[in-house]
Amino acid sequence: MQLKIEDINKVLILGAGTLGLRVGLQCAISGFETTIYDISEKALDTAIKTQASILKMLIRNEKLTEAQAEEAKGRLTFTTDPEAAADDADFLSESVTENLELKRKVWAKFGALCPEKTLFTTNTSYLLGSQIADASGRPERFCNFHFHDVFYSNVVDVMPHAGTASWINDLLMELGEKLWQTPVFVQKENTGYIFNYMLMALLGAAGSLRTLDIGSIEDIDRSWMGNFKMEMGPFGILDTVGLDTAWHITSSQPDKKSQAFAALLKSYIDAGKLGVKTGEGFYTYPNPRFKEEGFV
Incomplete structure (x- = not known):
């Protein structure tokens, strides 16, 4: 029909x-x-x-x-x-x-x-x-x-x-x-469609920068926000998406960088910190640090 x-x-x-x-x-x-x-x-x-x-x-x-x-x-x-x-x-x-x-x-x-x-x-x-x-x-x-x-x-x-x-x-x-x-x-099947495919490249890079201890969560977000004049950075975005959702995606990837990032996400999930929907993730809500004056 x-x-x-x-x-x-x-x-x-x-x-x-x-x-x-x-x-x-x-x-x-x-x-x-x-x-x-x-x-x-x-x-x-x-x-x-x-x-x-x-x-x-x-x-x-x-x-x-x-x-x-x-x-x-x-x-x-x-x-x-x-x-x-x-x-x-x-x-x-x-x-x-x-x-x-x-x-x-x-x-x-x-x-x-x-x-x-x-x-x-x-x-x-x-x-x-x-x-x-x-x-x-x-x-x-x-x-x-x-x-x-x-x-x-x-x-x-x-x-x-x-x-x-x-x-x-x-x-x-x-x-x-x-x-x-x-x-x-989307003309043919693609994991992440179009936007999410691009987004995961950003979030995955941010995750690697943190797990490799190259930058802090706040400084990684500051770099993105300051350069592109965005309202939030990768870790603020992750809190909005939901750390549980991000973990399900990241943990399914076999490479070492993804697995290290998945482990970081899992530590927050195990503590009940899923992001905006639970009031805490990488930041605390409803007033996250990245919205404070002077953060960038």
Whole structure:
């Protein structure tokens, strides 16, 4: 069954973490009835609070009116019930933890629960669709549809795998625009798409500079921020991405530099320091040192 943009009414988001809650909120703002599913009630509660803060920011910046924000909230449903979540879904966006085995288990479950019409997409940062698609049972309806930040870095990557039905590419490019994003088409599968491929080169270099004891975390960030006039450096970026996400990616690389960086990240993770989402990573939040006057 081939879908058109007007056929998409009900959206299902799997995972209420940093990106899932943002993608879900934007879907609701764009007029879609949106269900956000997570196995954790606590994660759903946190998502609701975070979305409320984002809506206040959008109102303050005159991107939305208060009435539009209330309408968007009215289109959102939160659940830990997988059957209820999958019911009548037209479009699915998956944002669960960046772990291949876990993602395949989730896709096997929801591939069986979702109706035949559902279009399947993964928001994975670095995994390839061809590694996951068959687990859904419908690989021809599966495509990578990767968001960055949604409200600040509003780019979405459309990356089909070899078995993705060709009509899905154009539909997702159109959907990206409806979700207030700049859609970018990745012509063939590539780990990290386009931007993340470039970003990991930067973060990997920063990690090596620290693990080789060439520079401190703050001085590495100062060098980047001062030269490019950026608001944050590589380690501030890592805190925003999430140190757990960065570890899943880095630890899968076999080279010695990546493994040394992964070990550094793991030491923070084991201490419960995952970055912005836990209030501490390489910096302490909400007032990190790199935002202080005189840091650069």
